[in-house]
Amino acid sequence: MKTVIITGSTRGIGKGLAENFLKQGCKVVITGRxxxxxxxVVTQFAGQFGIQQVSGLACDVSSYDQLQALWDHAVATFSTVDIWINNAGISLPRKPLEQQDPAAIHSIIATNLAGVMLASSVALKGMKTQNHGQIWNMEGFGSNDATQPGMTIYGATKRAVTYLNKSLQKELKGTAVQVNTLSPGIVVTDLLVGDYDTSSAEWLKVKKIFNILGDTVETVTPWLVKGILATDKSGTKVAWLTNGKAFVRFMTAGFNKRDLFSDLG
Incomplete structure (x- = not known):
């Protein structure tokens, strides 16, 4: 089966993807800062799936050298890298641009945009050498031109990733390397909830929408992994929350009472 590197895979969506690739018989490289x-996480998964199936190495995605070391570790351990998923990402508190900490602005750009570019550069070099491989870059709010107050910086990084994917797909035309898009939709993670003051009126309002459109890591990641493993061409988008699904969710919201945040009190 395939060997997979997933950045940001010690928790949340990344860890869920890792677990489900392992369930499918793949070999997985875990990474986080x-x-x-x-x-x-490696110890946990090794106990479930066998030490021969999983390995790990710390990596800051804003460092090209650390990303290269991650690739080299994967090749030394598993001989090849078939799938590289750029999942690592951070967000900022929802407030106007001029109120954001300048250091935090640099940090989110370094992770969400520069990190994806640097990781893609490392993966492309390695995959061209081995003459096969897929890079999957993660969509988020802003990827499809949606805008919202307080989301300026995060949305800008995700909109840029959309351009990056389209441009790389043209650059790689005629090669054995593919670039694709992963769109998990609204998934309940620390990253999502951490953007809000959960005692605020704003949270009470947005929580209603999240309970209609959102899902858990355990629901979304098995479906995403099956979609990734079934893909064999560049330019593919594996999306969980489609427009059609969102429409049905809103139409049936009155009959399906969901509370994805019950553990928050």
Whole structure:
């Protein structure tokens, strides 16, 4: 089966993807900024799926050298890399641009945009050498031109990733390397909830929408993994929350009472 690298895979969507690739018999390289957290997840999955199926190495995606070391580690451990998923991402508190901490602005751009570019560069070089491979870049709010107050910086990074994908798909035409898009929709994670003051009126309002359109990691990631493994051409988009699904969710919201945030109190 295939070997997969997933950035930001010590928790949330990334960890869910890793678990479901392992369930499908794939070999997975876990990575995150903390080696201790990486080791913890590797130990957990090794106990479930076997130590021969999983490995891990800490990596800051804003560092080209660390990304290259991650690729080299995967090849040394599993001989090849078939799928590289750029999942690592951060967000900022929802407030106007001029109120954001300048250091935080640099940090989100370094992770959400520069990190994806640098990781894609490393993966492209390696995949061209081995003459096969897929890069999957993660969509988020702003990828489809949606805008919202307080989301200026995050949305701009995700809109840029859409351009990056389309441009790389043209650059790689005629090669054995594919660039595709992963769109998980609204998934309940620390990243999502962390943007809000959960005692605020704004949270109460947006929580209603999330309970209609959102889903858990356990629901979304098995479906995404099956879609990725079934893909064999560049330019593919695997999307969980389609327009049709969103329409049905809104139309039936009155009959399906959901509370994805019950553990928040």
């Amino acid at each position: 903390s080696q201790a957290q990486v080791d913890e």
